[in-house]
Amino acid sequence: MITAEAKAHDQAMSHDLVSRMTLAEKMAQLIYQAPEIGRLGVPAYNWWNECLHGVARSGTATVFPQAIGMAASFNTTLMERVASAISDEVRAKYNGYRTFGRTGIYQGLTCWSPNINIVRDPRWGRAQETYGEDPILTASMAVAFVRGLQGNDPRYRKVDATLKHYAVHSGPEAERHGFDARVSARDLFETYLAAFRICIEEAEPAAVMGAYNRVNGEACCASPTLLQQILRDRFGFDGYVVSDCGAICDINRFHHVTADEAESAALAVQSGCDLNCGSAYASLKAAVLRGLIGEEAITRSAERLFASRYALGELTESPYDTIDDTVIDCPAHRELALQMARESIVLLKNDGTLPLSGNLRALAVIGPNSDDRSVLLGNYHGLPSRYTTIYEGICDTVPPGVRLFKARGSELLRPVTHDYAEQPLHEAILAAQKSDVVILCTGLRPDVEGEQGDAFNSDLGGDRRDIELPEAQLALFEALAAVGKPIVVVNTSGSAVSFAALEQRAAAILQVWYPGQSGGTAVADVLFGHVSPSGKLPVTFYRSIADLPAFHDYAMAGRTYRYMTREPLYPFGFGLTYGRICLDSASPSALNVSEGEPAQIQVIVSNRENRPVTETVQVYLSHDVCPLPAPSLQLVAFSKVTVSPGTSETVRLTIRPDRFRVYQDDGNDVFVPGRATLLAGCSLPIARSTELGAPPWLCIPVRLEG
Structure with missing residues (x-):
């Protein structure tokens, strides 16, 4: 973390620089696509970058397991190493891109990660981006991640980490732009804000991102209660606040708190939202002319933003300027991704079938996710130079002489019904009949659970209607169970699914999340006993949605291990090993x-x-x-x-x-x-x-x- 003296120096430099700007120049700097100010030597800068589990949306990068999988490792030391590797790659890309004279979107040093929202309900599509349902686990993993991203130089930050989404944000995705999350003060501080508080106290993140929704009637990105009274006055946050993308426009368009974008922009800046991802702050000029906001509030936000640019060395120089592209998806980072993937895998059941015996003669790898790359990546990901699917990992690891059968077995979601479609079920049954053990790769994909707009195969804007495995996969399991061979279920998903329909008959169950570029190798290492599984559930696995309150209800009563009264299928923190x-x-x-x-x-x-x-x-x-x-x-x-x-x-x-x-x-x-x-x-x-x-x-x- 940078020292108090370094912060004071950056604030003084920022104050001096901003004092030489016109009001129009200051207002323009409060938009994420900040323009150049040539007369002051200020280069253009795009504030939007992502690094949830690796550099995202910027070409080749190491893709680590999705955040929920890293949380399952319960390993803060490893998490900090992962984040440090990610920030090296962020810096390397930035150092390369800046040679073109400017940086664009997904090329800068200000990363809008991590997501530390609490998973109150597994139906939320973006649960995969988080560290689970517990505030202490979430805070612990977030502190490690932020420290790894921001570096340990006392003078300069390597990367800006941004805690999101502040606050009380976990669906419904389709309604997020106008939703009002109603919560008690106890639930607010005990659950929804606890990880923010702890992370601010222990890791000093550079930034916080405001959420789309309202909380108790106040729009998060323009809430005096959340941004000033709680975040700054109570938690002591001294960085800058950025809006989620388009959230300021939402204040008038969907929340109807204000009449137009000028009012929304004025309210947001006055409440403490310094940077706008979107276009609403273009209306600040109109807001000033209408007397809705004065120059002092705009100056305050501009000074916060430039203090950060000085802290990064973006306007001067830093010891990180020499990091080059040799670190991007390098062997050391690929090994780190493999190690994190191994530690993220949770063994939920094992009747002794695992690790697979040396006497194995034939093995069937079946399921719609067995050879699918998207289940490695999750959302907000880069593009690794090497992928290893589950099937490929098994192919690379299976002992010599073991015959390997492969079959898709079913579609991902629903059984095929039209006459001219491929019928994959019979191939799977034949493969199972010829094998000693069946590896059945079930689960979801990022296109059926995720953020609104990204999970295009979700009919709820990214959320799930229930927590059951898809119909086609349950039918596939039933057909394979009838064959009578041991079935090892390997499940990919971003949160809890119910295994109630199969847990009694499966020989073993592995929950592997979205395990990153080396996920297939990690799964194979566990299957064949090269490593003992050590992951733990960061979320409760419920039996069905009958065990959950209504999805729109933000009260914590009956939710998560801390407040539920019914017995879970698999408890929070649970995970078996191969030892005693x-x-x-x-x-x-x-x-x-x-x-x-x-x-x-x-x-x-x-x-x-x-x-x-x-x-x-x-x-x-x-x-x-x-x-x-x-x-x-x-x-x-x-x-x-x-x-x-x-x-x-x-x-x-x-x-x-x-x-x-x-x-x-x-x-x-x-x-x-x-x-x-x-x-x-x-x-x-x-x-x-x-x-x-x-x-x-x-x-x-x-x-x-x-």
């Missing part, structure tokens, strides 16, 4: 925690298997008695550890002071003396986890002392 991990002991045996003080515990983890195993120790807090409503369980710390065969490791974890606080109705958090319990395990500490094969958890009684 035991949590032998936790210390201290009891804790006294005073207000404002952290707590330290240690857990001894042993591996009673003859292979190395990587496991994630998770610590949850449960208040025994609390006068305020609190989550039934709350993740408060986690740590990933690799344990050698027949050995033990001591895992040390720190629980931050704010993790012991609870929220009041007014959204303020307080420390409540009383009794609580810390539960350490390898999954959510509920009976369903044990039933599925997670090791028993350990309990530490806690006295909270005021």
